[in-house]
Amino acid sequence: MTLQIHQFPCLSDNYGFLIHDEETQTTAAIDTPDPNAILNELHEKQWNLTHIFNTHHHFDHTGGNETLKEKTNCQIYGPQAEKSRIPLIDHPLSEGDTAKLGNFEATILEVPGHTAGHIAYHFAKEKILFVGDTLFVMGCGRLFEGTAEQMWQSLSKLRRLPDETIVYCAHEYSAANAAFALSLTPNDEAVRSRKTAIDAARAKNMPTVPTRMDWEKAANPFLRADSASLAQALHMTGAAPTEIFAETRRRKDSF
Numbered sequence: 001m002t003l004q005i006h007q008f009p010c011l012s013d014n015y016g017f018l019i020h021d022e023e024t025q026t027t028a029a030i031d032t033p034d035p036n037a038i039l040n041e042l043h044e045k046q047w048n049l050t051h052i053f054n055t056h057h058h059f060d061h062t063g064g065n066e067t068l069k070e071k072t073n074c075q076i077y078g079p080q081a082e083k084s085r086i087p088l089i090d091h092p093l094s095e096g097d098t099a100k101l102g103n104f105e106a107t108i109l110e111v112p113g114h115t116a117g118h119i120a121y122h123f124a125k126e127k128i129l130f131v132g133d134t135l136f137v138m139g140c141g142r143l144f145e146g147t148a149e150q151m152w153q154s155l156s157k158l159r160r161l162p163d164e165t166i167v168y169c170a171h172e173y174s175a176a177n178a179a180f181a182l183s184l185t186p187n188d189e190a191v192r193s194r195k196t197a198i199d200a201a202r203a204k205n206m207p208t209v210p211t212r213m214d215w216e217k218a219a220n221p222f223l224r225a226d227s228a229s230l231a232q233a234l235h236m237t238g239a240a241p242t243e244i245f246a247e248t249r250r251r252k253d254s255f
């Protein structure tokens with residue numbers, strides 16, 4: 001029994017995801033960037049939408065809620081802390097809650113920073129993680145509503161999940177993130193080889209999502225704010241990881 005995952009591009013640089021349990025014929029959309037694209041993919045797969053799992057309130061993640069609810073009468077799950085901003089939410093979720101899709105079950109991780117109530121959906125048995133705009137390939141979400149300390153704690157929580165966890169991010173930002181990472185640590189072999197692989201994939205218009213937690217731990221500067229090499233690169237040896245994280249995020253904002 002496997003959780004089927006169908007990924008497709010939406011809007012300018014978002015990914016849509018449909019996840020499906022064949023036995024119970026249940027299907028969830030992870031966020032709703034583009035309702036028409038999602039309806040087309042459902043039609044193509046011959047899947048009926050039964051659930052929406054929202055990660056945070058931004059419009060490119062919830063903009064399709066109303067249309068999809070109207071067309072399919074699906075149940076909508078999302079962060080308790082943002083429930084007033086998630087259109088038509090039925091099931092508000094907090095840390096440690098579970099969201100079921102047929103035979104499968106996600107545990108909710110609260111990962112504030114990009115927004116104040118952002119959540120991730122962790123299918124622990126399958127080692128699959130949907131992170132929305134918290135963690136990207138070689139990057140992380142901008143701090144729109146949270147502090148650097150909050151985001152560093154959120155990323156540290158994700159980093160503690162098993163190395164082989166498959167990570168689905170909501171945007172294709174990898175090429176720009178890789179260029180930034182290499183600018184920080186030009187001699188880092190893990191960063192350099194990852195950038196080469198990303199550039200090769202993007203040259204063929206291939207997605208770089210999903211990624212793996214161990215790949216991110218090796219080459220994502222935002223998961224390495226407590227590494228000696230990043231501290232040294234920033235001339236911040238001895239500084240607290242939160243300070244190093246904050247400086248890295250600041251530099252990326254103006255890269």
Ligand code: ZN
Binds near residue numbers: 056058114
């Ligand atoms: Zn967002």
Ligand code: FE
Binds near residue numbers: 061
């Ligand atoms: Fe987004």
